[in-house]
Amino acid sequence: MALAEPAPPGKAELTNAESVALTPDQSNASLARTLQPARLSLQVPAMEAELLCPACRIPLTEMRTGTGIIWRCEKCDGRAVGLQLLRRTFTPESINPLWLHAIHNEGSIARPCPSCGNPMFEVALDSSSGIRIEVCRICEFVWFDAGETQPLQVRLAPKPPPPPLAQEAGEAIALAKVQQLAEQARGPDFDSAP
Numbered sequence: 334m335a336l337a338e339p340a341p342p343g344k345a346e347l348t349n350a351e352s353v354a355l356t357p358d359q360s361n362a363s364l365a366r367t368l369q370p371a372r373l374s375l376q377v378p379a380m381e382a383e384l385l386c387p388a389c390r391i392p393l394t395e396m397r398t399g400t401g402i403i404w405r406c407e408k409c410d411g412r413a414v415g416l417q418l419l420r421r422t423f424t425p426e427s428i429n430p431l432w433l434h435a436i437h438n439e440g441s442i443a444r445p446c447p448s449c450g451n452p453m454f455e456v457a458l459d460s461s462s463g464i465r466i467e468v469c470r471i472c473e474f475v476w477f478d479a480g481e482t483q484p485l486q487v488r489l490a491p492k493p494p495p496p497p498l499a500q501e502a503g504e505a506i507a508l509a510k511v512q513q514l515a516e517q518a519r520g521p522d523f524d525s526a527p
Contacts, residue, residue, distance in 0.1 A: 388406070435456050
């Protein structure tokens with residue numbers, strides 16, 4: 334596979350999509366470059382590359398949450414969030430429309446992706462808020478400017494299962510059910526009054 338002149342550190346631009354046999358020691362970035370068609374001329378970030386704010390062009394700060402990682406701009410308070418984390422955090426009704434708008438080209442070309450540097454696609458967050466967010470269809474990153482996550486509906490945590498009964502309690506319940514079934518099987522005595 335032929336690459337153009339050496340690209341800046343952390344970036345590589347494809348110029349040819351020849352088929353290449355990969356060896357086990359090739360990196361994921363090498364695999365990604367091999368699988369991308371040359372006509373797209375995509376930049377593939379190195380794994381160690383910093384994510385840059387699409388508005389301020391400064392490095393983003395990694396924030397670890399209980400459900401995943403978010404990258405935040407210290408200057409403008411914008412946030413880069415992976416699509417899978419959004420799907421775990423917010424309802425499908427909140428997230429699926431924005432991704433569908435992006436993959437169906439229902440928007441416009443926007444600022445560069447914090448991860449790969451390719452143009453993101455600006456789409457409507459929903460039909461009522463008027464908020465437009467940016468989506469990278471390549472990296473599946475979503476960029477939110479400050480305050481743009483407000484209309485999203487948080488996914489409710491599933492109810493935890495009831496705690497298991499102690500063995501003695503389970504045995505007592507089972508014994509009571511067996512006794513009840515035995516009494517029902519005996520039926521009423523012919524001698525007893527109704």
